Structures are given as structure tokens and as C-alpha cells.
Ligand code: NI
């Protein structure tokens with residue numbers, strides 16, 4: 001049975017008995033992080049977009065461990081230029097890895113690496129559907145609500161949906177609640193709601209509302225460092 005561990009903000013580790021993948025490894029500048037980039041052990045890094053709170057420490061971790069960054073093509077090419085091993089994919093495409101199957105999904109957001117005097121656009125952002133040991137996880141990435149989440153729910157038996165609830169840059173709690181109805185997951189894990197003041201939300205209140213709206217769905221709030229068997 002895989003485990004899902006929160007590492008702060010939008011960073012999560014998904015592990016089977018034999019493999020670990022990390023979503024959006026933002027750690028060194030992350031006020032919620034309980035581990036540093038040097039502590040990470042993983043087989044691949046799944047990076048949804050180029051914003052610093054998601055690309056984060058992906059390149060130094062990938063270089064240290066010799067593991068690939070899985071990302072949309074333009075972002076993957078950016079990472080490759082920094083010397084990282086990459087596996088470029090794009091929205092709607094899937095690929096099988098040692099650890100499981102990964103498919104890139106749409107996300108309504110931006111994607112760029114923003115330097116002091118340069119904004120480098122890194123293509124469209126994405127979400128990920130990962131199937132590991134017969135457990136299917138939908139990691140929405142940074143996104144607004146979109147109707148094709150219903151399609152994702154129709155095409156996949158989603159065991160776990162990791163959804164942003166912070167508002168301002170992504171879905172807020174009301175839209176995330178609507179997304180739960182479209183995706184029909186068994187378990188919901190909120191993310192992206194407390195690292196900055198502007199996205200501050202009460203995740204426990206959201207979790208209670210999930211149960212009210214969808215009785216057969218559970219929401220669990222994971223503090224950084226906490227994990228759940230999925
Ligand atoms: Ni973003």
C-alpha cells in the first residue's frame with residue numbers, strides 16, 4: 001500500500017515499498033518544510049510548473065541523486081539546460097516508469113521561471129495522475145477549477161485527489177469542493193493554503209465540508225512531515 005507524505009505547501013512524497021516520487025520539491029525556501037533538499041531520497045521528481053514554489057530545489061536534487069525531472073516539455077528543456085536529467089512529457093500523454101504510470105493533465109495557471117531581470121516562460125503548467133501499486137493519485141498542481149475534471153473522474157478511478165484550496169493563485173475552498181464532486185475521489189488532501197498570507201485558509205474547515213458534501217469521501221489534512229497510507 002503506497003504512502004503519501006506532506007512535505008509542506010505543494011510538496012508531497014508518494015512512496016511504494018520500493019520507490020518514491022516527489023511532487024514539486026520546494027524545500028530550501030519553503031517556510032513549512034521539515035526536511036531540506038539534501039535529505040530527499042527519491043527515484044523521480046514530478047514538477048508541475050516553473051514557479052519557484054514548485055520547481056523549487058528540483059534541479060539540485062536531480063543533480064545530486066542522478067534522477068529525472070518529469071515535467072511538461074518546455075520546463076523539462078529548461079531543467080535539462082541546467083544539467084538535470086529529464087523526461088519531457090506533455091498534457092494528455094502518459095508514460096510507464098519503474099515506480100508506476102504517470103499521465104500529465106491540464107491545469108489552468110501560468111508557468112515561468114522568474115529571475116531578477118528575466119521572465120522565462122516554461123510552457124503550460126500541468127497536473128499529474130500517478131498510478132503506483134494500483135493506487136491512483138491525482139495531483140492537480142496549481143489550477144483553477146475546470147469542467148474537464150469530470151472527464152478525469154470518468155476516465156480514472158481516483159483514490160486520492162491532492163487539490164489546492166488557497167484561493168488567490170488557485171482554486172479556493174468553494175471551487176475545490178466542487179472539484180471533489182467532479183473527480184469523485186475516495187480521499188482528498190488539500191494543499192497550497194498556508195505558506196503565504198495571501199493564500200491562508202482553514203484546511204480543517206474545508207475537510208469537514210468535504211464530508212458534508214460527499215459522504216463517501218474523506219478529507220485528511222496533513223501537516224508537513226505527516227503521512228497517510230493510501
Ligand atoms: Ni504557481
Ligand code: MN
Nearest residue numbers: 051053054142
Ligand atoms: Mn504555487
